[in-house]
Amino acid sequence: MSELNLILLGPPGAGKGTQAEQLRTEFELPHISTGDMLRQAVAEQTELGELASSYMDAGNLVPDDVIIGLLLQAIGRSDARDGFLLDGFPRTIPQAEALGVDLEKVGRKLTGVLLIEAPDEEIVRRISGRRVNPKSGQIYHVDFDPPKVEGIDDVDGSELVQREDDKPETVRNRLAVYHEQTAPLADYYEHLGLLHRFDGSPAPAEVYSRIRGTIATLKLEETI
Ligand code: AMP
Numbered sequence: 289m290s291e292l293n294l295i296l297l298g299p300p301g302a303g304k305g306t307q308a309e310q311l312r313t314e315f316e317l318p319h320i321s322t323g324d325m326l327r328q329a330v331a332e333q334t335e336l337g338e339l340a341s342s343y344m345d346a347g348n349l350v351p352d353d354v355i356i357g358l359l360l361q362a363i364g365r366s367d368a369r370d371g372f373l374l375d376g377f378p379r380t381i382p383q384a385e386a387l388g389v390d391l392e393k394v395g396r397k398l399t400g401v402l403l404i405e406a407p408d409e410e411i412v413r414r415i416s417g418r419r420v421n422p423k424s425g426q427i428y429h430v431d432f433d434p435p436k437v438e439g440i441d442d443v444d445g446s447e448l449v450q451r452e453d454d455k456p457e458t459v460r461n462r463l464a465v466y467h468e469q470t471a472p473l474a475d476y477y478e479h480l481g482l483l484h485r486f487d488g489s490p491a492p493a494e495v496y497s498r499i500r501g502t503i504a505t506l507k508l509e510e511t512i
Pocket of ligand 1: 300322323324326343344345347348349350351352355375376377378379383453462
């Protein structure tokens with residue numbers, strides 16, 4: 289069995305989304321991002337979206353009972369039966385425990401947890417420079433990936449905005465929440481022998497090549 293069941297762990301802005309995109313393409317894993325699922329619910333103004341938006345705008349976590357059900361449903365779907373890549377889940381110990389119990393019930397297990405680390409100041413700089421086209425979702429960065437004309441989308445000319453949860457004060461709260469509630473998961477998965485640490489400071493391609501090397505080893509171990 290060579291099912292790859294991976295978790296991407298790390299503070300917001302460490303580059304999880306970028307790495308997930310590459311991993312998804314190369315290893316054909318469904319990328320399950322609870323943040324994306326919630327943002328979609330907010331955009332569609334569903335009941336879940338209404339509930340989640342106040343937590344998200346303040347940079348706080350949506351309650352465990354809401355997010356756990358959503359996530360377990362997603363990994364039970366047919367396209368995630370042969371492997372998955374979780375991004376943004378688990379964020380708390382109860383979420384990790386619920387995931388472990390659910391996987392065990394169906395005879396599956398995690399292959400590895402990839403922790404991407406970056407210093408807080410670097411994170412604030414990265415996230416608070418993000419600008420997004422609210423219509424297409426296209427993301428720019430004022431320093432690293434600016435549009436041709438400041439504040440305007442290159443493709444459709446829409447005005448770019450800063451997401452509420454990307455504002456510097458909210459980012460600092462997201463980081464505080466991360467250190468308090470999510471960082472303990474590193475120890476949790478280390479004890480289970482599943483944790484692999486990566487420095488998120490180098491260029492994304494460099495980070496990816498290190499992650500790829502680790503996954504190659506994990507795949508090899510699965511087949512032995
Ligand atoms: P992200 O894009 O992963 O940073 O998620 C954006 C926001 O969605 C977070 O700041 C939380 O408010 C919420 N969120 C995403 N995933 C979770 C989760 N696993 N548990 C609780 N809240 C979450």
